[in-house]
Amino acid sequence: MKSYLINTLVIFYFLFFIYVVGFYHWRVFNINPLDYSYFHNPDKLPNFSFFDLKNDINQIKNEKILSIKPADFYYYNSTQVSYLNKDLKEFYLEDELIKSYNLLKINDINYVYKPNYELPPYTNSNLIDIISNINLSKLMFFKNGYSVFKLINNDNQNLIKINFNKLSIGTEIVIGGRKGIFKFNTKHFPFLSNYFGERSLKKFNEYQINLSDSINSNEILIDINFLKKKMFVLLNIEEYRDNELINNYQLDESIVDINKLNRSFRLIKNKLTNEIKLRVEAMGVDNKFVENIDFYYVND
Numbered sequence: 001m002k003s004y005l006i007n008t009l010v011i012f013y014f015l016f017f018i019y020v021v022g023f024y025h026w027r028v029f030n031i032n033p034l035d036y037s038y039f040h041n042p043d044k045l046p047n048f049s050f051f052d053l054k055n056d057i058n059q060i061k062n063e064k065i066l067s068i069k070p071a072d073f074y075y076y077n078s079t080q081v082s083y084l085n086k087d088l089k090e091f092y093l094e095d096e097l098i099k100s101y102n103l104l105k106i107n108d109i110n111y112v113y114k115p116n117y118e119l120p121p122y123t124n125s126n127l128i129d130i131i132s133n134i135n136l137s138k139l140m141f142f143k144n145g146y147s148v149f150k151l152i153n154n155d156n157q158n159l160i161k162i163n164f165n166k167l168s169i170g171t172e173i174v175i176g177g178r179k180g181i182f183k184f185n186t187k188h189f190p191f192l193s194n195y196f197g198e199r200s201l202k203k204f205n206e207y208q209i210n211l212s213d214s215i216n217s218n219e220i221l222i223d224i225n226f227l228k229k230k231m232f233v234l235l236n237i238e239e240y241r242d243n244e245l246i247n248n249y250q251l252d253e254s255i256v257d258i259n260k261l262n263r264s265f266r267l268i269k270n271k272l273t274n275e276i277k278l279r280v281e282a283m284g285v286d287n288k289f290v291e292n293i294d295f296y297y298v299n300d
Contacts, residue, residue: 063110064080068083097133105151114131124259128263132263132266134221139219160297162297165207169204172204173202174202202281203285206280218269220295222266223262224264227261228261229256229284233252233289235253235265235279236248247270
């Protein structure tokens with residue numbers, strides 16, 4: 001019986017692989033007219049988060065913006081400094097947080113543009129700590145994981161803790177790497193996990209917070225302490241109004257290693273949102289991967 005089950009799963013895997021490869025080639029070589037219009041008319045990109053920030057970013061005049069995704073500035077009129085700029089070498093080599101902050105200011109950088117993922121120059125430098133620190137940065141604009149922070153130096157902002165519920169934990173079998181082309185929850189068939197390696201198993205934790213109308217703040221900070229293991233982490237957000245889903249997006253994706261186990265993630269919720277669900281996913285882990293998590297309002 002066990003051998004029959006394994007053979008069935010192997011056959012299913014290869015049939016699905018053939019289907020995915022076939023679909024990919026059909027998709028690449030059969031661009032439909034709507035796709036073509038997107039390629040040639042960037043003004044018709046309403047669902048791209050970086051493009052939704054265009055008007056906000058173009059308000060920043062005569063200021064340099066450090067960009068973690070320089071390509072997006074093709075659509076903006078503001079002045080960017082790429083994260084690859086040679087003038088940032090000293091910044092990347094600096095270990096002390098405040099000195100790093102001052103080096104950005106010396107280079108006339110007052111803003112930081114961050115997409116919904118993290119790159120090594122961001123996570124392996126003090127930039128990640130500057131963006132996480134509410135006394136050194138203020139989240140000015142936000143759209144579906146894409147953020148613009150202003151560098152500040154004051155203690156006018158404070159944190160107000162939010163109670164939360166841990167909804168569930170689980171494991172999914174994933175085919176298609178981090179893109180997760182096919183996912184299967186092993187909740188009712190836990191034994192299936194024994195036939196797949198770490199790279200095909202995705203662990204997840206789900207949390208829920210209910211928001212108060214009495215707090216005059218739309219910015220939320222999520223503080224997570226990960227356990228000591230190198231892993232790929234993905235954060236997804238769902239925003240609700242009276243149990244009705246009004247928005248969902250990828251907040252961040254990153255590689256977590258032993259040097260940066262504590263991470264803070266910031267977002268600006270929709271003004272109508274009164275409930276948020278967070279799903280934290282990790283690949284490359286055996287079991288528990290979150291040691292502690294807290295949610296806060298960022299209040300001016």
